[in-house]
Structure formats: C-alpha cells, structure tokens
Amino acid sequence: MTVTTEKPPAPPLPGAGSGPGQGPRLDLDELAGLRTVRARHPWRWAAGIAALVVVAQFAHGLATNPGWDWATFRLFFTADTIVRAVGRTLKLTAYGTVLGFLLGAGVAALRLSRSAILRTIAWAYVWVFRSIPLIVQLVFWFNLSYLYKRFGIGIPFGPTFGEVDTVGVLSALGAAVLGLGLHQAAFAAEIIRGGILAVDPGQREAAAALGIPRWRQARRIVLPQAMRGILPAAANEVISLLKGTSVVYVMAIGELFYQAQVIYGRTGRVVPLLMVATVWYVLLTTVLSIGQYYVERHFARGSRRTPPPTPLQRARAFVRSLPTVRTSGGHP
C-alpha cells in the first residue's frame, strides 16, 4: 500500500507565485492626481464624545450646584488671612525643601562613602526617618521639651559651654520645619543616591584618569549628570512636601489648610473653604511644575543633538502649522 500525500491546491495568494508582470497592473503615475480619503475612526469619536459629556456634566454641577457656594469661595480666596496662610505654607515648603535636600545630599554622600561606619550611619538614618509617619514625627518634635528640657553646646560627654531652654529654641514653626526637613532628607538622600548611581561609571573613571580632584569630580562631572535622574523625583518630593505641610495643622500653625479649617469652623461653610485651599494648592503645584520643566531643560544640555523646544516655542510652532491643517481638512 502506498500512501501518497497530496496537498490540496493552495488558493492563489495575491502576488505570490505569479511571476513579474502577471499581477494586476498598477500604474503609479495614474495616481498622481487622485484625492486621498482619510481613514475614519467612528469609535474614537464616540468614546471622545462620551468622555466630554461626563466632563460637561461635572462642570455644569460645579457651576450650578449651590452647595459649592462660589460666592463664599470668592469672598475668602484672596482674604488676608488666607493669603498670609499661603505665605506660611510656602515658607514651610521652602525651609523643608532646603533643609531636606541639603541634609539629604549629605546623607547620600555618606551612603556612598568608602567608610563602612559612615555608610551604616547613613543607612540607619534613612531607615529610621522613612519608617516614622510624618505626623507622628511632628507631634514628637513638638513635644521635644518633655524629653530634653535644655539644649546645650559642649564637648560630647564632657563639659557644656552654654545652654538654653528647648522651648525657647524650638518654636512650633521651628519644630515643624525640623520635622518636615528630617523626614524629607531621608527620601531626598535616596533620590540623590539613585541619580548618582545612574551616572555611567566611565565618567568618574575618566575624571580620575585626568587627575581631576575628587571634590571637583563630584561637583563638575558627576552631579550635573546625576541631576537629570534626580530632578523628576525631586520635583515630586517638593510637590508632595507642599501638600504635606497641611499635616502641620496638628501643631496649630496657621498654614493654608489650618486657616481654612479655622474659617469653616467659624462659618460652617466647609465645601467652599476646602475649595479655597484646593485651588491654592493646585496653583502652587502648577508654578512648581513649570519651574521643574525649565530646570530639567537646563540640565539636559548636551543630552540631545538639538535641545527640545520650550512650551512657548512649541505653541508658536503649533499656531504656524494651523493653516496647513485647515487646508488639508477643508477639502470639498
């Protein structure tokens, strides 16, 4: 018995099997004058419109629901107490950022040190301050005077040169800045360390081979390149610190959220005052985000063949491109 395997004749594939000249004739020159019809995407449009309806509904609610009480919002949005509170929030953010990142840079340097003792201490710092919730730490600093009544400077385990009352040194605001800064430093240290580790080791090696002093290697060669990795995460931290300052209300410091609470506690208009705080936070975050863009752009120099356009340049280019869009969309 013989088994023959016989394949069914394959359906002719377009273009396959046929030799040159046997396929359908296509004269590309003929196409030159034809009009092109764009592919249509009805579902894309449907989904977009559905989303717009939801957004419109929300916007309508914002405008018409009397619960939002926009009159009260307007009354308090630029009120003196609120503006002063915004100032205090900014101050806390600025001090917390400066203290946090200075200390964080130090801790990061220690974590990358060649001394095992310094590395361990830095690791322990990060471990402790990342573990303690910010609010717990703040209350703790606020109550520091229970633990250390007096604060002095002198030789460790030896004589003391001068002493002051802890309460006098550490005001509520001071305790808040200290807490925010120490908390921030633990996170900043890890962000900075990550940025430094991401720089090509060949860079430091080349600097070492050129005999460039160690401090200058760090400042001139490694850190500017590390900044590219550090900045997005650092901006996140600053923004989260800005909002994190609202936790400070537990120490009765008149920052934005605390002040909003004081006012709605008095007037009972909770929602409009929460909106006052919200809109301020959004505004401040927006300013920070714009700043972030330009700082990142500065540190990106040399990373691309041509620097990316600023949003303004991009907007101008978009406006310039508009007429062509209109003509291509305006075909009869």
Add this chain to the structure above:
Amino acid sequence: MTTPITLTTPTTSTTPGEGDPQSPPMVQVRGLHKSFGQLAVLRGVDLDVPAGSVTVVLGPSGSGKSTLLRSINHLEKLDRGHVAIDGELIGYRRSGDRLYELREREVLRQRTHIGFVFQNFNLFPHLTVLENLVEAPIAALGRPRAEARAAALALLARVGLADKADAYPRQLSGGQQQRVAIARALALEPKVLLFDEPTSALDPELVGEVLDVIKDLARSGTTMIVVTHEIGFAREVADTVVFMDGGVVVEQGPPAEVLDRPRHERTRAFLAKVL
C-alpha cells in the same frame, strides 16, 4: 598674545623608537599581579617601554591587556608588583625599606602625567568639546583659563576638529569623539599616552581617522602603549609588539618578528584567527 602654545607633546626628547640605552625606560612594569575575586587576570607581567617608543599590546580578549593598561595609571590597584613612570613609582612612596600607599590626592596628581584614552571615549556629555579639554588643565594643574583655552584650541586644530570647539560630544560622530578624547588626554601634556582599544567602539569607516591621529602622535615621538586589535596598525606604527595571553606576556619584539615569525604556538594561533 602672551600665552605660549605648547604643541610638543608628551615626551622627553629622544629619537622616536630608539630609546636612549642610557636613560631608564619611560614605563617600567615589574611582576604585576591582579585578581578579580577568584579570577587571576594578570599573573606576573614585566614590561619596559623606552621613551618616545610605541608599544602595541595584542592578545585575545580576557588576556589581561586592558587590566595591564588600567594598572599602569592605577585605575586598578595592584595585588603585587610595581609600576614606574619616568622613574616615579606609581601609587606608592618608598621610605626606607617600606612602601607607603599614596593617598588619592597624590595618585590623582601622578595621573596627570599619564594620558588615558578609553574604548568608549568617556567624554563628559554635559560639557562642550572645549570645556572637556580645559577641565583637567584648570582643575588638576591650576592653569589659567585663557592659557588652557588657547592650548585646547591648538590641540583641536591638530586633531582636525578646530570647528567643533563649541559642539557637545553627542553632536559628533564616534571617530570625532575619540579624536576629542585624544586631544583631552594630550591637554595635560602627559609623559606617556595609554590607549585602551581606541577604535573598538567605532564603525569601520571611522577607524581610519582615529588611527591617523595616533600615527601622527607616534611620528612626533610620543611615548605610547596601545591596546588594539588592529594588526595592520601594529605592523605600521609599533616599535615593539607585545603579545599577551592568560595574564602573562607570551612574547614581545619588533613587529616583523612577532607578527611574521612568531616563536610561540599561542601567538601563531591568535594571529591565524585575526589576520
């Protein structure tokens, strides 16, 4: 116009290739051992490089060529053995019958006498070409900026990149980047130049322009040690060819000897593969 532009490179004045038999070698390597964990990369390397000569180091990958080069400028700490450049012990200081490990600051100062050109260029991408060149003379040698700048521009002209002073490294081709890296190494006016596979990261059509610069330096009497896989370059430029395998120098001699009449089986096997 008071700034003197130094174009003479890196050498004491000996005839290229000859090496004054009276003067000590520019580079001396004795009994070099280096292990990375369990892996012994260098197992007793001796090498003498006369001033003004070009030594090309060949060998299969993993034979310890790069480690030897990196040990010479102390980028790798030695396990055993010693390196001297122009009679100065690298990485250690002798006092009586003891050797004291030098501190980093002193090693950095010694490295200013040793130019190093990396396989991957390692230019500083955030600095312009000119800033790359003046950084070390200013930071390590304390040269005035104007002087460093003038010298850097002259060096750029020498490697044929005078018009790229304000470009960033990523705006250049690989061959141009490596030429900038060579100029950067020359900016310190080193006594010896070390090249670690300077053309291995380049597209084939860019290899020539880099080798031309190195040949030009060889003709001007720069003391150089070049680790490379370019046999043709070795034949043309080298005064001495060193063949390494398994962490030791298998044989060395003039290119005509080592490349055309190798005495060792390992050398023959390697050359058969690469030629």
